[in-house]
Amino acid sequence: MSSPDKFREVMSNFASGVTIVTTRDRDKRPYGLTVSAFTSVSLDPLLVLVCLDNRLSGLSAFKDSGKFGVSLLAESQEEISRMFARKDSERPDSIYFDGPAGMPLMRNSLATLECETAAMYPGGDHTIFMGKVISSDVIEGKTGAKPLMYFRGKYHRLP
Numbered sequence: 001m002s003s004p005d006k007f008r009e010v011m012s013n014f015a016s017g018v019t020i021v022t023t024r025d026r027d028k029r030p031y032g033l034t035v036s037a038f039t040s041v042s043l044d045p046l047l048v049l050v051c052l053d054n055r056l057s058g059l060s061a062f063k064d065s066g067k068f069g070v071s072l073l074a075e076s077q078e079e080i081s082r083m084f085a086r087k088d089s090e091r092p093d094s095i096y097f098d099g100p101a102g103m104p105l106m107r108n109s110l111a112t113l114e115c116e117t118a119a120m121y122p123g124g125d126h127t128i129f130m131g132k133v134i135s136s137d138v139i140e141g142k143t144g145a146k147p148l149m150y151f152r153g154k155y156h157r158l159p
């Protein structure tokens with residue numbers, strides 16, 4: 001037997017990295033949120049997926065823009081993760097840079113990707129966005145910086 005609470009508890013035992021998934025709204029302003037449901041899917045073609053809550057205020061921005069960015073956070077970016085998991089938090093322009101495809105990406109991340117939305121699938125109370133990778137870069141990852149991790153409802157760092 002399982003229930004939403006049990007499911008949450010079970011899934012919290014799956015350690016993940018932390019990403020910020022971004023897009024631009026109709027006025028070209030950046031919108032983004034903290035996402036752990038990010039997965040590499042295919043090498044040929046290059047595909048990734050992210051799962052976004054159907055109740056997100058910015059879901060239509062993702063659907064309308066047809067593109068999204070993914071920034072893989074470094075261990076130094078816990079504050080950024082908290083900022084993008086909080087509704088209505090102030091997000092200064094200085095935290096972003098523009099990727100080659102025009103998506104807002106997070107400065108000082110380990111690595112970044114930009115994607116064109118190749119497909120959207122219903123996933124219960126979430127929508128699964130399949131993205132074709134159109135640009136990618138390793139940033140702080142080159143310096144040996146380590147990832148920010150999320151496990152059992154808390155942030156962690158690799159030893």
Ligand SMILES: Cc1cc2nc3c(=O)[nH]c(=O)nc-3n(C[C@H](O)[C@H](O)[C@H](O)COP(=O)(O)OP(=O)(O)OC[C@H]3O[C@@H](n4cnc5c(N)ncnc54)[C@H](O)[C@@H]3O)c2cc1C
Nearest residue numbers: 033034035036037051052053055056057084085086087150
């Ligand atoms: C480590 C971590 C990983 C996360 N991973 C994911 C992920 O993979 N996918 C994902 O979608 N989110 C994920 N989140 C949550 C997500 O980051 C936040 O919900 C997001 O910042 C909210 O976006 P917003 O600021 O635009 O707020 P809003 O879009 O305005 O709303 C925030 C949230 O409030 C809740 N909400 C809205 N309306 C209602 C309603 N009527 N009734 C009940 N609840 C409502 C929803 O959960 C909604 O997502 C994660 C958060 C953390 C900390």
